[in-house]
Amino acid sequence: MPQRDPSVTGFQSADQATGFQAADQATGFQAGTDQATGSLETWDHLASAGGPPAAARRPPTTPAGADSAGSTGPLKPGEAFGSRYHIIRLLGMGGMGAVYQAWDAELGVAVAIKVILPSEDDPTAAAELERRFKRELVLARQVTHKNVVRIHDLGEIDGIKYITMSYIDGADLSTILKREGRLGVAKVLQIARPVVSGLVAAHAAGIVHRDLKPPNIMVDTAGDAVIMDFGIARSTGTPMVDARLLPTGAAGRQHLHLNRTMVGAVIGTVEYMAPEQAKGQAVDQRADIYAFGLMLYDMLAGRHRAETATSALDELKARMVEAPASLRTLVPDIPEPFDRIISRCILPNPADRYQTTGDLEAELNRLDENGELIPIKRVVGMRILAAVVTIAFALLGGSWWYAQTLIPPAQHEPVSVIIADFQNNTSDPTFDRTIEPTLRRGIEDATFVSAYDRGRIRSTFGIQPPDKLDEVAARELAVKQGLGVVVSGSIDTRGNGYEISVKAIQTVTGNEITSATRRASSKEQVPDVVTRLVTTVRTALGDETSDSDQLFAMRSVSATSLGVVQHYAAAVEAQSNGRYEETRQSALKAVELDPKFGIGYQLLAVASRNLGNLDEADKYSKQALTYLDGMTERERYATRGLFYRVTGDYQQCMKEYGEMTARFAGDAIAHNQRALCLSKLRNMREAVEAMRQAVQILPKRATIRGNLAIYAAYAGDFQTADREARAIEEPYDLATLAIAFAQLGQGLLPEAADTYKQLATINARGTSWSASGLGDLALYEGRFSDAARLFEQGAAADLASKSSDRAARKLTSLAYTHLLMGRTGPAVAAAEKALLTSKNIAVQFLAARIFVEAGELAKARTMAEGLAAELPAEPQAYGKIIEGEIALKDGDARQAIKILSDANGILDTWFGHFDLGRAYLEAGGFAQADSEFDRCIGRRGEALSLLVDEEPTYGYFPTAYYYQGRVREGLKSERFAESYREYLNIRGKSTEDPLLPDVRKRAGS
Known part of the structure; x- marks a missing residue:
């Protein structure tokens, strides 16, 4: 979340629907605006009768009957307001309240105070005004940003309700x-x-x-x-109800008035x-x-x-x-x-x-300070620069030409291409499905093109291509997936050589874009001829790179032998169908024929990882990096990006895929991978934007849109999450999970429960998520016994289906449930069982937290050391967090603050801020603690799955309200009980929560 900047917070409100307006041009404070409420039909009726009331058009600056020259409202300049505030001057006044500049003796700063004093003859208006007053406080405090008003408090002194904020001179x-x-x-x-x-x-x-x-x-x-x-x-999470037009009591305050927002x-x-x-x-x-x-x-x-x-x-x-x-x-x-x-x-x-x-x-x-597009300066190489200098000496126009080279070309819109199976009219099976991968690799070297052959269709779109993927079938598939171009072709025998033809058509119209035919004198020459045909297609699609430059860039493609391509194509197709051992065997044959075939090692790395051979996967990943020079530019980016992702170096992963998407803007998978790495860095807003780019390129790909929905939920944009998830027509587990998350974020708990149950009907992963989600929902609501039962049953089912990582995550949730019930023994036992089931980093971290809270500090220290010794930032941060928790458990809050601050510097996590808030609370740093818990509550979307792995964890969230209440109680905030009441709203019906007696006592309920 953005950091709070108190220097730019201020005060202004608008309540014209209640007849309240005041303005002070010198200070810019205004309390009142031109609001109108009611139905459009009512406005039409009023317009026909001479127009809406004055309050609905342009209200007066002072209410009817008020003394505009001398009235100072309910408070007087120079007088005290309670024991804390001293009124300096009136900033503005309306019929139902006023805004003052005041001195806050406790903070030692000038503040703005908005007060309301509704008329006793209009109790309806009074109730509505108080409701809005509270609403302004509650909603504004959910947003922590330097450009959004930050309201400090709402209180009542001598029957006068007020809101305080920092004073702005403006x-x-x-x-x-x-x-x-x-x-x-x-x-x-x-x-x-x-x-x-x-x-x-x-x-x-x-x-x-x-x-x-x-x-x-x-x-x-x-x-x-x-x-x-x-x-x-x-709040988009607030259900909307019916409304009616309410009359007001005072004629001088005639206005349209709304009962509810709906x-x-x-x-x-x-x-x-x-x-x-x-x-x-x-x-x-x-x-x-x-x-x-x-x-x-x-x-x-x-x-x-x-x-x-x-x-x-x-x-x-x-x-x-x-x-x-x-x-x-x-x-x-x-x-x-x-x-x-x-x-x-x-x-x-x-x-x-x-x-x-x-x-x-x-x-x-994208605009500069004058509203013009910011130019992207084209990089001019030394050879071009030298040529320009030479021309400048020879021609007077040389400097003009050089200036023109700095004008950025318009970026080409992304083009998506599907490649049909080439028609093999020879009797040689070597050409079966080997020309297409060569064609794809070459076409994709154009920065704005994304191409999909048979091997890529399933892995990208999640559908099985037909056995006969000719031009007609490819066009039908392109229409369904929203791809713009279909490329098809054939290879025929001509004497001792071969004739290769290629054609590109528009998907929707069927109009031909280009076609070309070339001859190869031998089999060995076929890859080179195919790459020359690629230049024809790329140029027709809009690539302005010269043919010679295209061929130079594709030299690694043309130099790859047909035998290598044949095994490579078989490996890609097997991988897309989930046959990872077959992928591995075909890729091994490819690198055996050409030991420098780098993309083959990349395939081996992915296949080995999917087979669970992590050491072998690491070996092949490093070998792939050794042979980057044998790859296309796009393949080099993808290879490095994937290496950084699987090794947990998300910062480098984000940078690598960022450079890739800047160069290859039409690569949806690159945008998707960048979003994944951004989410792991907890940069959810940018992850959402990256996924929007991917969705624009592949609008009908369920996985892509599902990822957008999930990241939107993590970013707290629950409306977008729900909308994008529901836009996916076929049943899809990730989309359904995103809907459940969006419902949780909006407080629609019964609906979320129904959605979690629906998840179990989709597939095995959905069944596992369903069990986790229902258990987490029970945990969130304080139904701890239900939660424990659901987690135990879910873990057993996962173990039966050999999903050890998911089972272990449920066991850590079970351990946390026991901990909340005050049962430390079962909590430790569940955590230990989780560690025996999986060594996943998330499992280690969550289990270590249990050990700390249960007093098993020696076990926690060992785990913290192991996590801190890992190379990636995420486990290092987790190790630091555990160290900080241990210091806090030992009673050394100051040391905990130092360690946890370091942890947040390594990786900005919700857990890190939560524990840092606890540490500041213990040290008496209430203001700092308040900032940390504000961040936690503001990042409620991230709390849905705190390890950003789609495993539900919303049950951790309610405790943030309890600690926020403790902090605000320490700050002596008059409204501190509101935080406790938020906790009670969530878990107040629990019969098992040991925290409830303390919460109720502190809340005064």
Whole structure:
């Protein structure tokens, strides 16, 4: 999670739906906005009767009947507010409350205090205002980001409810726009970038703002922007219920008022409302993207929308039909790339907008400070440079030519190709399925092309190609998988030689892209001729590399003999069908014929690993690295990347696949592998973005989309996880698990239980996950006996099916369950049994944690030393965490803090932050502990599977609320009991949780 930066937090709120507004242009604090709630039909009725009430259009800055000149609200400047706060001045006031600058004597800093004092003649409005007040606190605190408001506390003094935040010296965006009219592109981007960054964090936490607008954006004197007012925000995990239009009691505060937040009602601000929001439909982050786009529009175009519309309601209705006019028609000097981004944000159909703020942020990051695309400088080699210098002496135009070489070429869109089986019209079986791999390796040397022959189809798409994969069958397959090009061909005998033909067609239309025929004088010359045909295909597909350069790059392909290719093709096909011993034997024959055939050793390494021969796999991986020069450029990247991944060097893995995807943007598998390594580094947001790239290339591949769904769940984007998983049509265990995870993250526990049960009907892996998930859900809810029974039964079933690693993970969960029940003996026994079952790193780590908590410190130290001695960062970090836990158990909290901080420096894990929070708590460092537990709670998605291996671990999560309560109790926070109540909401019905008496006592319940 992003780190908290208290220097840029501030205070602003918007509660116009309750008649509350105040503004102070000097400070930029505003409490109130132009919210409107109700149904669109109600608005239509009001419009026909003369328009909506003033509060739904543009509310007054002071309430009816208030003394705008002299009223100071419920608090007086110069007076104390409780024992802690001293009121400095009024920042703004409305009919139901006010905002003040105050001095916090305890912290020794200036703060902002927002207070509410609802009218006694309108109890409904009072209850609604208090609900929103609490909602603003609860939802805003779920997001820890420097560009999202950080609310400190909610309390009550002398009957006055208040919220406190840090004071910001600045102005809200609405005030800035009123003062300056329209802003320049550079200024708009300076504001836009931090706002979208804050939105990404909010959406990752499952929070949709739903009322983004200029008054809710605070800009400090340094120009940094902060998102304010989560009063009507919605957690995507909150079920939505029916709503009705409520009247208010005071005529001076006539406004549209909403009882509940739900589908079928409308809540927000008319001027910045998304069409789907106005229709009362369910909204997600795309509604915030729409409002963000309109803010950019208004910043650049000034008040054009407001000035050209008869009313805000009419303008909204128009936007529901079509997007506002292009900005460039109003302000021609706006760069086209920036205009294109804004135009996409404000399209009426949410499916046509950016689907996530992460996508939007990535697009904005491609622009420079002036809104133009950042050029990617083409690297110019010394030979070219020397040539340019020579030309410069000879020709006056030489410098112009050199300048042109620095203009980056437009990146080619990815092209996906399926290669049909070549028709072998000779009587020589050597040519059966040997031309296709040569063709594929050569075509894929074009950076924008991904090619799939028979051997790759099953491993990539998870389907068995037909026995006869001719052009017709290949085209049908391409249509189903969304591949754009089909390549087919034939080989015939011509005298003493051979004639080889190749043809490429468009999948959908069947139109021919190119065709070519070449002759080989002998069998040995066939690979060389095939690579020359490859240049024809690549050029037709859009490769601008010269034929000679293509042939030079493919020299390793053309130099590979047919015998080697034949065994290589057999190995690839066997591997794709899961016949790993057959893969191994064919690959051995290939490297026997050509000991320098590096990709053959790579196949041997993968096959050996799948057969469980890890030492042999390591040997072959190293041999593959020895012969990189015999591989294509893409194969070299893939070989190194896979080596780093299987050896646990995820940092290098991420870098290698990152360079590969930069060079070969259309390689979906490379994007997938990069995402895997990013997830292991706990960089979930980037993992999601990498998987989005892979899904764009292979939209119908279940494994690819399933990975996107899982990583989205880990990133806390539960809506995306659910949507992407459900987009997979066929039953798929990983997608079903992602749905269960998304339901858990949204608090839909009965639905998650049903989904876990459904998992058991899919396959063996699903059955194992089902047992783990149901046990973990029971553990999460405090049904410890149920959890223990489910884990024991699941482990036994895994052992019976020879799934020792999965069985061991269930045994560690069983051990943790016993530990929570206070049964240390059974906990240690279960942990020891897990270690006897598997030596998996995750099992060692989780078992060692059990030993520490059970007081078996000698065993824990031995395991910590073993983990720390490993080369990869992950086990090293785990070893450090165990060392820190031992120090904490020994009562040395300061040493524990040092060790655990080091562990988090090695690898940023949820466990590391959780234990560091415990250590700070023991040392009395309450503020630091609060930050650590905030991070843990903010990373609830990661808690779904803490070892990032799809094994459910959400049962570890509730304890974070208990420790957060302890910390806030130590900070003397007036609302510390809220954390305890969160724990009680989860496990309060348990009859087996020894922690409950202490929690209830501390919570005062």
